[in-house]
Amino acid sequence: MAKIKIKLVRSAINRTKRQKRTLEALGFKKLQQVVEHDDSPAILGMVRAVGHLLEVQK
Known part of the structure; x- marks a missing residue:
């Protein structure tokens, strides 16, 4: 399978618990x-x- 690179660019502060767990x-x-x-x-x-x-990022 191909690989993908993912970068966290926005904070998890004030996000739902489900989004934080994801x-x-x-x-x-x-x-x-x-x-x-x-x-x-x-x-x-x-x-x-x-x-x-x-x-x-690809």
Whole structure:
């Protein structure tokens, strides 16, 4: 599978608990952190759910 890089560009402060848990599940701990995942349907669904906080890099 192809890999995608995801960067957290907006803070999780004042977000719902569900969005915070999704960011944790993606592996984010700090702002501006970049994580790499396979582009599976589960990961893409999580990215779509909190896409307003992320930047996807190919």
